[in-house]
Amino acid sequence: MTIVYDLYGAEKLCLLSARGDVERALGETFEERDSSYKGGVYYMLGRSDSENFVLKLNIDPFDGDPVEQNYPSYKILLYVNATNRSSDIEKAIRQGGDFKLLRHEVF
Known part of the structure; x- marks a missing residue:
C-alpha cells in the first residue's frame, strides 16, 4: 500500500475561515488544539498513529x-499525513477553495 504525505497552503485565509472551508470540503470536523510548539491554536483530525490532518499557521x-x-x-498550512487516498482528498480540497497542493511525498 502506498502512503502519501501532502502539504497544502492558502495565502489569504485566516485560520478559522480555513478550518470551515476544509471541514466543508472533507465533510469532517476538526478538533481545536493548543500547543506552544505548534504556534498556539491549531486544528487536527485523526490520530497521530494513522491518517491525520493538521491545519495551522x-x-x-x-x-x-x-x-x-x-x-x-502561504499563511495557512494543511498537512495530510499517512494517507492512502491522496487523490480523493486533493479533489475535495480543490473544490473547497483557496488551498493549493504544495508538496506531495510518496512512501
Whole structure:
C-alpha cells in the first residue's frame, strides 16, 4: 500500500475561515488544539498513529519565520499525513477553495 504525505497552503485565509472551508470540503470536523510548539491554536483530525490532518499557521513560534520556508507566502498550512487516498482528498480540497497542493511525498 502506498502512503502519501501532502502539504497544502492558502495565502489569504485566516485560520478559522480555513478550518470551515476544509471541514466543508472533507465533510469532517476538526478538533481545536493548543500547543506552544505548534504556534498556539491549531486544528487536527485523526490520530497521530494513522491518517491525520493538521491545519495551522505558517509561523514558527520560536523565531517568527515561516515553518515551511519554501512557501513563505502561504499563511495557512494543511498537512495530510499517512494517507492512502491522496487523490480523493486533493479533489475535495480543490473544490473547497483557496488551498493549493504544495508538496506531495510518496512512501
